[in-house]
Amino acid sequence: MSENFIRFQKVTKDYGTVRVVEDLDLDIARGEFVSLLGPSGSGKTTLLMMLAGFESVSGGAIVLDGQKINDLPTHKRDMGVVFQNYALFPHMTVAKNVAFPLEMRGTAKAEVASRVQKALDMVQLGHLSDRLPGQLSGGQQQRVALARALVFEPRVVLMDEPLGALDKQLREQMQLDIRDLHHRLGLTIIFVTHDQDEALTMSDRIAVFNHGQIQQCASPREVYDHPSNRFVAEFIGETNLLEGTVSAVSGETLSLTLPGGTVFQSHGLAGFRPGDKGLLSLRPERIDIYATAPEGVNCLTGEVTDTVYQGDHLRIVIETAAGRIIARINRKAAEWANGAKVTLGFRAQDGWVIAP
Amino acid sequence: MTASSRFRSPGVRALILIAPLLVFLGLFFVWPLVTVISQAVSDPAVSRVLPQTAAAIDDWDGEGVPAPEIQAAFRADIVANTDEQAMGDVTRRLNSSKSGFRSLMGKTVSAVRETPDIDLAEVDKRWADPVFWKAIQDNASPYTDAFLLASLDMERDSSGSVAAMKEGTSANFTILMRTLWTSALVTLCCLVIGLPYAMIAASVSGWKRAVLLGAVLLPLWTSLLVRTAAWMIILQDNGIINQSLMGIGVISEPLVLIYNRFGVVLAMTHVLLPFMVLPIYSVLITVPGNLMSAAASLGAHPVRAFLRVLLPLSLRGVISGALLVFMASIGYYITPALLGGAADQMISSVIADYSIKSANWSMAAAIGLILLVLTLALYAVYNRLSRDPVQAR
Structure with a gap:
């Protein structure tokens, strides 16, 4: 049963005539950390709001632990929600905020106190329990919100871009903290974000949203290395896209002929047949640059037109017969002056062919 | 150099810019206010006619007959005075403190005019009685609390201590209490209507919010007199309400809706509702929607969410709104005057009576001062409560 702890079955949401979520299916296992990733307006937050009960479901069913919850009011759903703006009660102290869900459940006073203390210690804020939320920094407020959402041991924890308002360093720290809590407490977490790094860092699985539909739902490695379509390839990380025609298929390796006549060997999606149009997605960091062409790799010659220094790596822009290609190379590799003639190379398993 | 740099300093420049306003306020607000209020406590009748006596008798200990210097000053004042009417005022004032002064003063004034250095005890043996000198001493000060005490239905008895006036002689205190009670009633009505209204207005958006706020602001943009007259038309015996109720047969006799407390409270609630709705609304609008x-x-x-979260958060606006409505209603004049009966008049109408009908400026000023102090005290409370204790991020 744990495999299908939360099930979205053909879930649809309409605002007037606008359909923001369309026939969406998604199964989430108990203890899983799933990120809903997508641009704004892609329907990811709406899906979370429907799961929390803040929004009604226009069509389909949401099932939690075998029970259909479409019409269950929010306060009976037993889900902890962490909001982007924290949504702490400004007139209550930190301790009162965290005690709120326990008081609503009629927990005994002594137990409330000890559980509040434990929850605040867990987010390292035990010493600030008498402060008002307005007296805390953004990061501290978000930790309080986290403690409040976890203190009543909810069945599911929902997070709606909880780190969006924090600065970069604090965000990265919180990412690791939340990941750690997830592992330690075995929580089921659904995490909405538009930040791909955040999704890649924290998730067991990432559901990539666009236009109210899930484009791909898989592990971070799978989503990054083997995107299912052009949207996912472009949305997650940076990539070079080269269009060509599939000329041969042998096992998992495809031969792709580019317009200039160059032929590349690359892995790709299943189902291509010779003659199909294909799009090669090539991650900048998978490209090597050579002075002379080596054996056994796909090669393409070009001219360096720009080099951008980015601290831990260099971004090199190369004009080739197949178009402009961006490569990302280690600082230890040789550097190339503008105008230098170079050869690009990549292995078949580092490329990925998708439908154009 | 120094002059131009002084003008460049922001403080001086700002002061020059607001100078016209300051002059205007001083001339047309502060000065009239001070003049009127000083009427409430000033009583120059005796000290103006008997200036030397007033100065001399000030540190008399009240034991035995006053020293010859004081008596000499008194005689000098009588000789110096040329205004018979002012002397008549003095006599009346002294006589109201101690009866017998009317005959005593008449006798004394003519005797002293004839013989300026005559021994007063020889003119009349009552001048040997300290009680009469005491009456002069009590009235010699140019300031008095008599008017303020009278506006609260109190007076000083013959021994000089504060006591309540005889019942039935004055109704100022009753009317003051009625004013406070009516204002409290209006505030309560505004709260009962205004709190849910502000919550609804803050929770909707777009044109719905515009309509709700417009509906509450509209009365503010209409003349007070027009609004009150409108209520007169609606509430009168053959007005819309009575006509329609009688038309559908609910009642056979018209209900008395006007010239009573009901009409006053109803119309004042309508007029003052914006002062309740807007502060609550402005507090609620800052509460995050989620x-x-x-x-x-x-x-x-x-x-429970409402009771634990939304209600406590709107409390600051509720207190501000309640104080605003209360402060505005204790000064109301036109609405109770037009829509109320004789037993619904508020303290402002008493002030109007004193100043317009009986031209008793001192009493009008004294009641006005009490009203002003009451309002300022409430304003201090309002100021304190409307300060944000913790800046929300």
Whole structure:
């Protein structure tokens, strides 16, 4: 049963005539950390709001632990929600905020106190329990919100871009903290974000949203290395896209002929047949640059037109017969002056062919 | 150099810019206010006619007959005075403190005019009685609290201590209490209507919010007199309400809706509602919209979420609004005058009576001062409560 702890079955949401979520299916296992990733307006937050009960479901069913919850009011759903703006009660102290869900459940006073203390210690804020939320920094407020959402041991924890308002360093720290809590407490977490790094860092699985539909739902490695379509390839990380025609298929390796006549060997999606149009997605960091062409790799010659220094790596822009290609190379590799003639190379398993 | 740099300093420049306003306020607000209020406590009748006596008798200990210097000053004042009417005022004033002064003063004034250095005890043996000198001493000060005490239905008895006036002689205190009670009633009505109204206005958006706020602001943009007259038309015996109720047969006799407390409270609630709705609305609008969602997700039933989260957060606006409405209503004049009966008049109408009908400026000023102090005290409370204790991020 744990495999299908939360099930979205053909879930649809309409605002007037606008359909923001369309026939969406998604199964989430108990203890899983799933990120809903997508641009704004892609329907990811709406899906979370429907799961929390803040929004009604226009069509389909949401099932939690075998029970259909479409019409269950929010306060009976037993889900902890962490909001982007924290949504702490400004007139209550930190301790009162965290005690709120326990008081609503009629927990005994002594137990409330000890559980509040434990929850605040867990987010390292035990010493600030008498402060008002307005007296805390953004990061501290978000930790309080986290403690409040976890203190009543909810069945599911929902997070709606909880780190969006924090600065970069604090965000990265919180990412690791939340990941750690997830592992330690075995929580089921659904995490909405538009930040791909955040999704890649924290998730067991990432559901990539666009236009109210899930484009791909898989592990971070799978989503990054083997995107299912052009949207996912472009949305997650940076990539070079080269269009060509599939000329041969042998096992998992495809031969792709580019317009200039160059032929590349690359892995790709299943189902291509010779003659199909294909799009090669090539991650900048998978490209090597050579002075002379080596054996056994796909090669393409070009001219360096720009080099951008980015601290831990260099971004090199190369004009080739197949178009402009961006490569990302280690600082230890040789550097190339503008105008230098170079050869690009990549292995078949580092490329990925998708439908154009 | 120094002059131009002084003008460049922001403080001086700002002062020059607001100078016209300061002059205007001083001339047309502060000065009239001070003049009128000083009427409430000033009583120059005796000290103007008997200036030397007033100065000399000030440190008399009240034991035995006053020293010859004091008596000499008194005689000198009588000789110096040329205004018979002012002397008549003095006599009346002294006589109201101690009866017998009317005959005593008449006798004394003519005797002293004939013989300026005559021994007063020889003119009349009552001058040997300290009680009469005491009456002069009591009235010699150019300031008095008599008017302020009278506006609260109190007076100083013959021994000089504060006591309540005889019942039935004055109704100022009763009317003051009625004013406070009516204002409290209006404030309560505004709260009962205004709190839910502000909550609804803050929770909707777009044209619905515009309509709700417009409906509450519209009365503010209409003349007070027009609004009151409109209520007169609606509430009168053959007005819309009575006509329609009688038309559908609910009542056979018209209900008395006007010239009583009901009409006054109803119309004042209508007029003052914006002062309740707007402060509450402005507080609620700063409350993040998803606090109620957060409360629900934490297991709070909507009613409990309201009681624990939204209501406490709107409390600051409620207090501000209640004080604003209360402060505005204690000074109301036109609405009770037009829509109330004789037993619904508020303290402002008493002030109007004193100043317009009986031209008793001192009493009008004294009651006005009491009203002003009351309002300022409430304003101090309002100021304190409307300060944000913790700056919300």
